[in-house]
Amino acid sequence: MPKVTIDGITIEVPEGTTILQAARMIGERNKADRYVVPPAMCYYSKLETSGGYCRTCLVKVPKGSDKDPRPMPKPVPSCRTTVMDGMEVANTTDPTLIDARNGVVEMLLINHPLDCPICDQAGECHLQDLSYENGTAASRYEFERRTFEPIDIGDTIKLHMTRCILCYRCVKVAEQITDGRVHGVINRGDAAEISTYIEQAIDNDFSGNMIDVCPVGALTDRTFRFASRVWFTKPMDAHRDCETPGCDGKVVLWLKGDEVLRVTGRKDQWGEVESFICNTCRYDRKDLAAWTVEGPRNVDRHSVISQGHYHLKRTQPLLTAPAPNVPELAKRKDLKDR
Amino acid sequence: MARKILFEHIDKPGIRGLEGYRAHGGYRSVEKALRTMAPEAVVEEVKKSGLRGRGGAGFPTGMKWSFLAKPEGVPRYLVVNADESEPGTFKDRYLMERIPHLLIEGMVTSSFALGANTAFIYIRGEYFHVARILEQAIGEARAAGWLGRNILGSGFDLDIHVQVGAGAYICGEETALLESLEGKRGNPRLKPPFPAVKGLYQCPTVVNNVETIAAVVPIVNDGGEEYAKVGVGRSTGTKLISAGGNIKRPGVYEIELGLPCDEFINSDEYCGGVDGRAFKAVVPGGSSVPIVPYELFLRTAKGEPRLMSYESLSDGGFVSGTMLGSGGFYAYNDAQCIVRSTWNHARFYHHESCGQCSPCREGTGWLDKVLERLELGEGRAEDIDLLWDIQRKIEGNTICPLGDAAAWPVASAIRHFRDEFEYHVTHREKVKDPRHFAREPFRRTARPQTV
Amino acid sequence: MSARTRPVTTTEGVRPFAFSATALAECRELIARYPEGRSKSALIPILHIAQAENDGWLSVNAMDAVAELLGLRRIEVYEVASFYSMFNLHPVGTYVLDVCRTTPCMLRGSDELIAHLEKKLGIHPGETTKDGMFTLKTVECLGSCGTGPMLQCGARYHEDLTVEKVDRLIDELRARNQRANYTDR
Numbered sequence A: 001m002p003k004v005t006i007d008g009i010t011i012e013v014p015e016g017t018t019i020l021q022a023a024r025m026i027g028e029r030n031k032a033d034r035y036v037v038p039p040a041m042c043y044y045s046k047l048e049t050s051g052g053y054c055r056t057c058l059v060k061v062p063k064g065s066d067k068d069p070r071p072m073p074k075p076v077p078s079c080r081t082t083v084m085d086g087m088e089v090a091n092t093t094d095p096t097l098i099d100a101r102n103g104v105v106e107m108l109l110i111n112h113p114l115d116c117p118i119c120d121q122a123g124e125c126h127l128q129d130l131s132y133e134n135g136t137a138a139s140r141y142e143f144e145r146r147t148f149e150p151i152d153i154g155d156t157i158k159l160h161m162t163r164c165i166l167c168y169r170c171v172k173v174a175e176q177i178t179d180g181r182v183h184g185v186i187n188r189g190d191a192a193e194i195s196t197y198i199e200q201a202i203d204n205d206f207s208g209n210m211i212d213v214c215p216v217g218a219l220t221d222r223t224f225r226f227a228s229r230v231w232f233t234k235p236m237d238a239h240r241d242c243e244t245p246g247c248d249g250k251v252v253l254w255l256k257g258d259e260v261l262r263v264t265g266r267k268d269q270w271g272e273v274e275s276f277i278c279n280t281c282r283y284d285r286k287d288l289a290a291w292t293v294e295g296p297r298n299v300d301r302h303s304v305i306s307q308g309h310y311h312l313k314r315t316q317p318l319l320t321a322p323a324p325n326v327p328e329l330a331k332r333k334d335l336k337d338r
Numbered sequence B: 001m002a003r004k005i006l007f008e009h010i011d012k013p014g015i016r017g018l019e020g021y022r023a024h025g026g027y028r029s030v031e032k033a034l035r036t037m038a039p040e041a042v043v044e045e046v047k048k049s050g051l052r053g054r055g056g057a058g059f060p061t062g063m064k065w066s067f068l069a070k071p072e073g074v075p076r077y078l079v080v081n082a083d084e085s086e087p088g089t090f091k092d093r094y095l096m097e098r099i100p101h102l103l104i105e106g107m108v109t110s111s112f113a114l115g116a117n118t119a120f121i122y123i124r125g126e127y128f129h130v131a132r133i134l135e136q137a138i139g140e141a142r143a144a145g146w147l148g149r150n151i152l153g154s155g156f157d158l159d160i161h162v163q164v165g166a167g168a169y170i171c172g173e174e175t176a177l178l179e180s181l182e183g184k185r186g187n188p189r190l191k192p193p194f195p196a197v198k199g200l201y202q203c204p205t206v207v208n209n210v211e212t213i214a215a216v217v218p219i220v221n222d223g224g225e226e227y228a229k230v231g232v233g234r235s236t237g238t239k240l241i242s243a244g245g246n247i248k249r250p251g252v253y254e255i256e257l258g259l260p261c262d263e264f265i266n267s268d269e270y271c272g273g274v275d276g277r278a279f280k281a282v283v284p285g286g287s288s289v290p291i292v293p294y295e296l297f298l299r300t301a302k303g304e305p306r307l308m309s310y311e312s313l314s315d316g317g318f319v320s321g322t323m324l325g326s327g328g329f330y331a332y333n334d335a336q337c338i339v340r341s342t343w344n345h346a347r348f349y350h351h352e353s354c355g356q357c358s359p360c361r362e363g364t365g366w367l368d369k370v371l372e373r374l375e376l377g378e379g380r381a382e383d384i385d386l387l388w389d390i391q392r393k394i395e396g397n398t399i400c401p402l403g404d405a406a407a408w409p410v411a412s413a414i415r416h417f418r419d420e421f422e423y424h425v426t427h428r429e430k431v432k433d434p435r436h437f438a439r440e441p442f443r444r445t446a447r448p449q450t451v
Numbered sequence C: 001m002s003a004r005t006r007p008v009t010t011t012e013g014v015r016p017f018a019f020s021a022t023a024l025a026e027c028r029e030l031i032a033r034y035p036e037g038r039s040k041s042a043l044i045p046i047l048h049i050a051q052a053e054n055d056g057w058l059s060v061n062a063m064d065a066v067a068e069l070l071g072l073r074r075i076e077v078y079e080v081a082s083f084y085s086m087f088n089l090h091p092v093g094t095y096v097l098d099v100c101r102t103t104p105c106m107l108r109g110s111d112e113l114i115a116h117l118e119k120k121l122g123i124h125p126g127e128t129t130k131d132g133m134f135t136l137k138t139v140e141c142l143g144s145c146g147t148g149p150m151l152q153c154g155a156r157y158h159e160d161l162t163v164e165k166v167d168r169l170i171d172e173l174r175a176r177n178q179r180a181n182y183t184d185r
């Protein structure tokens, strides 16, 4: 089994493991070492061919392997690069890499609306976490941001294309988990967008999983919208005997009192669902009596949900109007003082 | 007259048809290879020739061919890259229009060497008229037995198909090209796996440029060693250069690698010197390679005369050198504005980014907008450093080299022509006139910067 | 992309699409080139044919017909058609003038040529004249940089253009009044 060293921590992993998976194994072995895990916005271990797009998980490889110790000339995406025996990886220990990653995060944010206060994903958004942990102080982008009108794609899903980071996860869910993809990526370059092209409802047994895999608030649950900020709800593990083939009925119920506000898949510490659930579980069983409740969901420690409040992120000041330009922001004294 | 290898017969009447082509020794390489050589021997000759890919990257062709995986029972493919979208490049079009059988012949010989029984020519959609010429040539070749079943009784079968694209520069990148050939969006694939292992339809595939494959013909005819005698050092053979911009004699020239740059740009056999008052800058290998001041094109930083070769053009690295690239050569006279040109380059890459990865998708648009602002007289002094920082954050962090290609022209323009960028900040009113430097040519105030 | 292609919301009022017999035969010949199970490879060439059959643009109906012919999901066709710049997803004029604007052509005067065409036709790039005759489109390097400035109309390149030459071209095209397609022979 190949041995890899990430930021000085060595682990032995099965053949074919990627650097990202190896780093996660280090993080699972010892929580204190979790800092070696690169952020991943597009990779999703349950979706084939995912990863490689967002470039947030880039790492440096100063030593390729014992056999070929040459360094890799450019940073590589850890989510799609396989570990070789004797490989050495720098994630947090290389300043040029940290700089490169900050650059990627800045790019991801230049067209992002930063409308967190009105976004349903606030509190569960991976982009929020990412910019908090890897962002630079302020964006230098002063041009008009790309905007799109929010649209309903079916009865249950709202698409806020403005917030999308084009991670392709939802496309891969539709392709690999559902039986009939009707949405995809149209146009190219920075005009690319998630769309059905002709107005069309996304409607099949597993389509709701698109919401769970979306790392930002681009795809949200219309049946939950604005019902509550996520940090005012109480997540509970629950299950039921689900008849839909392929669904194990294991979910998280997001409760307010006894009321089921939302049903989602169970996300692990890397933000990935443990299994994909069907739309019947997600939308049609919003009645506590339909479920066997197992107990409170163990939500990750560093997450804002468990902190019980929406913590102000360094780069994302709370705004009450759609995102203004940065120079305007800089003028606002109240923000400067923070 | 310099020696011509590919274009030896290009001016002969009837060379476009099979009969005329054959009359000038056409398809000899097929006869030689299929009748007297083993496939490995052909690969060996290509290795000996030192031929390097003519599509831009200059990777040794023989080595690429020897990487081709050969699993049992899996077809292999040869795909010819005729996408030719690199701004400044029009040599493949010229070759295919005038001497299409040279490409077909090279494909038969190369496919034999690689053990491919199906080969594709992926040609950009705008070249529909060229695709028709190729299809006609393929028809002729098939009727005459140079294609099809059991060619020359050797037991070797080959079909060639022409596939048109539909307008996307990125489809020149080999894995995007394969995606497009499979009927998909031209999104480059992550490498590894490389096409030599998993290419078209996940089968082992070699992708080569039109000119590369054409060069296989003389290599097999005369032997790899003969070919390697032409050129200089590791830049063997000849190269097609498509020359444009502000020169007296634009056109496609076949040069021996190692030709002095001065001779190429100034002699009447080639570019014929400047069209206008004086040369300012040169882009020698397509828009993706760094732009260099005219003086640095003629001479390296060490003061040695620069040659048209892979090594000499990149002498000095990115600080004072550039690259041979695809051979898309264009020169600027002193009425041209480097900021405007850089904006145009950036706009091109913004338009052509496939949008898969975030640094390129977002960064190319950002570069475009900041450069637009500078050129239109609305820039600020900090914009120059901002541009530098944006390009730095794209370069090396993307899936495919388009990100680098977008970054380099910006970096090199700032490096060598920073004074012009500064002028745009200090003379905002003047630069609002789009022809500002045509009226009043820009005088360089600073020495080439070495950032 | 100069302008973002907005998703279409309805096919109402758009004329139905069906391949002509000759076009269909050509499509079948194309499909037969590819290995078993790889007919999707024919998508781009077939979209060109469909565009030529549908007045120079790809309506949803035309794309759906292509999807059906190749047994693809519709979205697969929309994704591809919207990626490539030669496919027009909105109606265009009888002639689409693809004017190159990339740097080598710019060095040889394409900015001035485009400005002249804008003035002469009274439209900006991306727009169509009121009489439906011309659509002006700016495109990237067409491999004709030594003979720039240049434009493409249908399958033909018009090179070494000057103001006078382009004026004559416009007059000729207007008089001929016959759609030019990329697939023209």
Ligand SMILES: Cc1cc2nc3c(=O)[nH]c(=O)nc-3n(C[C@H](O)[C@H](O)[C@H](O)COP(=O)(O)O)c2cc1C
Pocket (backbone or CB within 6 Å): B052, B053, B054, B055, B056, B057, B058, B059, B061, B081, B082, B083, B084, B085, B086, B169, B170, B171, B172, B173, B174, B175, B207, B208, B209, B210, B212, B213, B400, B401, B402, B405
């Ligand atoms: C953005 C991009 C565009 C490219 N365009 C072309 C092209 O138009 N023609 C070409 O032959 N190679 C092009 N290439 C290079 C190809 O990826 C590939 O290296 C080449 O086809 C290999 O052939 P060769 O080894 O014969 O040069 C491009 C590469 C990139 C990254």
Ligand code: SF4
Pocket (backbone or CB within 6 Å): A163, A164, A165, A166, A167, A168, A169, A170, A171, A194, A210, A213, A214, A215, A216, A218, A219
């Ligand atoms: S909508 Fe969400 S899941 Fe889909 S590509 Fe955009 S960010 Fe990713």
Ligand code: SF4
Pocket (backbone or CB within 6 Å): B170, B187, B188, B352, B353, B354, B355, B356, B357, B358, B360, B361, B398, B399, B400, B401, B402, B403
């Ligand atoms: S670098 Fe640009 S063109 Fe290449 S894959 Fe990324 S987005 Fe696409």
Ligand code: FES
Pocket (backbone or CB within 6 Å): A039, A040, A041, A042, A043, A051, A052, A053, A054, A055, A056, A057, A058, A077, A078, A079, A080
């Ligand atoms: S997570 Fe690896 S590139 Fe996005």
Ligand code: FES
Pocket (backbone or CB within 6 Å): B087, B088, B089, C100, C101, C102, C103, C104, C105, C106, C140, C141, C142, C143, C144, C145, C146, C148, C150
């Ligand atoms: S730049 Fe116009 S054809 Fe190349």
